[in-house]
Structure formats: structure tokens, C-alpha cells
Amino acid sequence: MLQDICTVFWRDWVVLKRRLPKFILSRMVAPMLYLVAFGWGLGRNIQVGSGSYLDFLVPGIMALNSMNISYNSLTPLCTERIYHRSIGEYIIAPMHFNAFIIGKILAAVLRGLISSAIIMILALAFGANLNITPLFVGILILNCIIFAEVGFFAAMKMDSYEELSQVNTYVLLPMSFLCGTFFSTRTLPEVFRWFIDVLPLTHTSYLLRGISTQSPVALESVAVLAVYAIIGFILGNKAFRDQLK
Amino acid sequence: MIKIQGLIKEFQVKNKEKKTVTKRAVDNLSLNVRPGEIFGILGPNGAGKTTTIRMLTMETKPTLGEIYYNGESITQNPLEIKKLIGVVPQHINFDNDLTVGENMELHGRLHHMSSEKRKQRIQEMLEFVELGDTINRMPRSLSGGMKRRLLIARSLIHEPKILFMDEPTVALDPQVRRRIWDLIRSLAAKGTTVVITTHYIEEAEALCNRVAIVNKGKLIAIDTPEAFCNSLGRITVEWDDQEGHQYQFFESRQEAAAFAGTLEHGAHIRRTNLEDAFIELTGRKEGV
Numbered sequence A: 001m002l003q004d005i006c007t008v009f010w011r012d013w014v015v016l017k018r019r020l021p022k023f024i025l026s027r028m029v030a031p032m033l034y035l036v037a038f039g040w041g042l043g044r045n046i047q048v049g050s051g052s053y054l055d056f057l058v059p060g061i062m063a064l065n066s067m068n069i070s071y072n073s074l075t076p077l078c079t080e081r082i083y084h085r086s087i088g089e090y091i092i093a094p095m096h097f098n099a100f101i102i103g104k105i106l107a108a109v110l111r112g113l114i115s116s117a118i119i120m121i122l123a124l125a126f127g128a129n130l131n132i133t134p135l136f137v138g139i140l141i142l143n144c145i146i147f148a149e150v151g152f153f154a155a156m157k158m159d160s161y162e163e164l165s166q167v168n169t170y171v172l173l174p175m176s177f178l179c180g181t182f183f184s185t186r187t188l189p190e191v192f193r194w195f196i197d198v199l200p201l202t203h204t205s206y207l208l209r210g211i212s213t214q215s216p217v218a219l220e221s222v223a224v225l226a227v228y229a230i231i232g233f234i235l236g237n238k239a240f241r242d243q244l245k
Numbered sequence B: 001m002i003k004i005q006g007l008i009k010e011f012q013v014k015n016k017e018k019k020t021v022t023k024r025a026v027d028n029l030s031l032n033v034r035p036g037e038i039f040g041i042l043g044p045n046g047a048g049k050t051t052t053i054r055m056l057t058m059e060t061k062p063t064l065g066e067i068y069y070n071g072e073s074i075t076q077n078p079l080e081i082k083k084l085i086g087v088v089p090q091h092i093n094f095d096n097d098l099t100v101g102e103n104m105e106l107h108g109r110l111h112h113m114s115s116e117k118r119k120q121r122i123q124e125m126l127e128f129v130e131l132g133d134t135i136n137r138m139p140r141s142l143s144g145g146m147k148r149r150l151l152i153a154r155s156l157i158h159e160p161k162i163l164f165m166d167e168p169t170v171a172l173d174p175q176v177r178r179r180i181w182d183l184i185r186s187l188a189a190k191g192t193t194v195v196i197t198t199h200y201i202e203e204a205e206a207l208c209n210r211v212a213i214v215n216k217g218k219l220i221a222i223d224t225p226e227a228f229c230n231s232l233g234r235i236t237v238e239w240d241d242q243e244g245h246q247y248q249f250f251e252s253r254q255e256a257a258a259f260a261g262t263l264e265h266g267a268h269i270r271r272t273n274l275e276d277a278f279i280e281l282t283g284r285k286e287g288v
């Protein structure tokens, strides 16, 4: 099992390694814009609680960015499934299906962490105060896992790139803005807020911000994320097995 | 070696009225493949050959029916059985983000080969299909025939005991095709069981110990190529008249010659081949 996970991860690592400079460069663009627009432009004079808006903003950007990167790391599986059919090699291999899913998720987590590291460096360059602890990294990983699973599930279920980008537009994009990333959800209307507070990204945002500002950690949020991760894995497994129908 | 019992595969497809209907791709197929034999599956387009192979290689689940390898059902210990299997798929399925060499390596890794063994086998197989110098190229930059050869090379890296080949020699030039035939024969001589589907009847005739003829998902007949020809009559007379191209089968050359003498137009007398049997069994009966 471990060997197979490594094989699946190895494949993604080979591909990533070849494109690493391009990958890093392109991953700098969006966070850079957020930092400039919201951190410097809009946020220079905004005070949130005790710190600067930049300190408030950076954990949110890390949450939404790791979500986007890990989701989009696994959407190419859709073309590998439908057009290239290269998934077939894994299905006929003497390998447990879970090894495939775990290997893919780990590869997505790696991409998510690389881009998070990029943001961290940028944010520090912009003068943010961050308190990065092992727990902070742990939450980030959990967030990557959840959205890698969403990406995996979507890639197994959707029949075109068009549909996959709709998930981006209708699910990920709204979450990017609303889940406590750029502003506190406390200002939202009650009913709306209730809905937003159920979403995993909201929990990630608050957890990362809490850790970063050295506030007490909301354990129930960690539990919520863990539940999402488990459900995501089960759904991913089912979607992969459905390929055999 | 392989035993198939009452295999059925159904798909949900949309019909002309855009209603979802159930389509049977494989319909109650039962047969045995013996160890070390080259077993051919022949049938027209859409007969269910690929679907059958995909069920045998566990790429898709049967709707109904059982598959046994060495007496053991594939549902019991699929991973152990998958270790024995090599597959040349009908559709080219390389990973387009990996080079040729990396594609081969992925295969070796998936079959838990040691790094040394992997390197050696990859080199060997690439040399064999004369693609040794493409190791650092991307698969999409290869020609159609080169890709096919690469599929064959890849399927053999882990030295499978049972090899499934779904139209392996499509789009290959005659020299290469013959080399692949030699390879298949030598594999079988070493004890590898080969299940092959093909549209080239002469390929089945040249290679296969036994042939199953399938049509519309059903098994029509199963026998040795010689037996198929003999059952029709060993000699064929072909001629053209107002109604089109005609043929008839005879037990001996004398009978055939006597019949040909009665025809107004000239006739061609030749040995019956598997193609005749194939057309007889899958086409002419239904007036196609």
C-alpha cells in the first residue's frame, strides 16, 4: 500500500518538478494582487481588532489559496480519465484504490503547501506579523486534503473541463470571498451567516487567523474539518469505484 | 486457466428518442482459456470484444456472471490476479505529462519491480520494439504505429503470465506485425497465455490455437482455425454473377472443380480460410 502511494505521488512529483519554476511564478500572481489590492490599497488604514488589516488578511488568503491550489491540482484527472484514459493503468495495476486516492491527495497537499509558503514569504515581505506554528501548518494541510478530495470527486464525476470550471465559479469563488477570508462573517445577515459558518473554508480561515494571532484554538472547528476530510475521502473512494461500472 | 461463466455486461445508453435504455454489450458469454494457449476473440465492430477484455482485466465489473483464474473467482483476490496480467488496450492510454521512459517506469513501479530490474526490462522492451531512442520523448510526439508498439512494450515490462491484447497490431506495418507475431509465439512457447482480439483474420489464423467468434455480445462458435475451415468445407469456389459476389464450399478440390465447370462465368477455386468461416458465421446468415 505504502509503495503504491509512493508510486502515485512519484508520478505527480515528476510532473511538478519539471514545471516547478513556472508553477512557483504563476502561484505568486494571485496572492500578490490580493496583498497589494486589499493589504496595501484598501486595508492600509483599516484596523481590525488589535492588529493591522494585513495581519487579518494573510491567514484568509492562505486559506483560500490552499483551497484553490489543491482543488485545481486534481482536476486534470478528469482529462486523464476521459480523454487520455491513463487512469486505466492504475485500475488494472495490482494496487488498492485507496493508494491511488491517497497518493493523489498527498500530491495536491504538496502543491498547496508550496504555494502557501510562497504567500508566507510574500506576506512577510509586505510587513505582516505571522505566528506560524505546527498546528497552523496542520490546519493548512487539513484544508488542502479537503479540497483535494473535492477536486478528486469532481474530476471523477464531471464529464468536461467546462463543468469543472463551473465548480470553480459557483462553489470555490464565492467561498474565497465569503468564508471569513477578507472580512469577518459576523457582519453578515443571520441566515446567510449560518450557512457560511457550516462551510469548511470558514473554519480554516478562523483557525488559521486564531493561531496566527495567538488566540485560543476552537477545537470544534478542527473536528468539523476532520469530518469534512473523512466524508470527502469516502465520496472520493466511491466515485473512483464508480469508474468500474 | 481462465474460466468465464454466463458473463453479461449492460450499459445505459441514450436511444434515438433520447430515452435511456439498457444495452447488452456482452450477452451470456461462457468459455475457457487453457494455460499457454493463444486464444483469439474474433467479431465485427461492436461485438463486445473490448468489453469482454475489460471485464477480464478488471477494468470494469460484469453486470452478471463469474470469471475465474486458476479456479479462483476474481472477486476473491483481485490484486493477486492483477499481478499475473498484462494488457495491451485497444485505446492508446499513455500519461501525456510523462515521457516515454517515465510512462514505462510508472508501469514498472505499479508492478512493484525493483529499480534495477525495471531499468533493464524497460531498456530491453524499448529496444525490442525499436523505440530505444524515444525514451526522453513525450508520447504525443510519436507516430500512431510507434504508440502501438510502445503499448506492447509497456504491457510486457513486468513479464505477465497472462497477456491480453486488444487489437494489438492495428496500424502496424507488415514487417512489424510479423515481428509482433513472432514475439507472441515465443511468449506462448515460454508458457504465457495470450488472449488476443483482432480484425485481421489472417492474424488469428496464423497465431491462435483456438478462436471464439462473437457477434452482438454472444458467442457464436469456438474452435481451432482449421476446424472452422473444415466445417464449412475445405475448398471454396468464388464467382461473380448478376446477383453479385457468390461463393460455395466443398469437401474436395474435385467436387469444387466439377461445380466450377457448370458455371457460365469463370470461377476461382481456393482453400477455405478463417475469413470465410467468420463471414459465414457473423454476416451471411443474417443477410448482412
Ligand SMILES: Nc1ncnc2c1ncn2[C@@H]1O[C@H](COP(=O)(O)OP(=O)(O)OP(=O)(O)O)[C@@H](O)[C@H]1O
Binding pocket: B011, B012, B013, B023, B024, B025, B043, B044, B045, B046, B047, B048, B049, B050, B051, B052, B090
Ligand atoms: N462505456 C460504454 N458505455 C455505453 N456503451 C458501451 C460502452 N462500452 C461499450 N459500449 C457498447 O457495447 C458494445 C460493444 O462494444 P465493444 O467496444 O466491446 O466492441 P468491440 O467488439 O470491441 O468493437 P470494435 O471491434 O469496434 O473494437 C457496443 O455497442 C458499444 O457501443
Ligand SMILES: [Mg+2]
Binding pocket: B049, B050, B051, B090, B166
Ligand atoms: Mg474493441
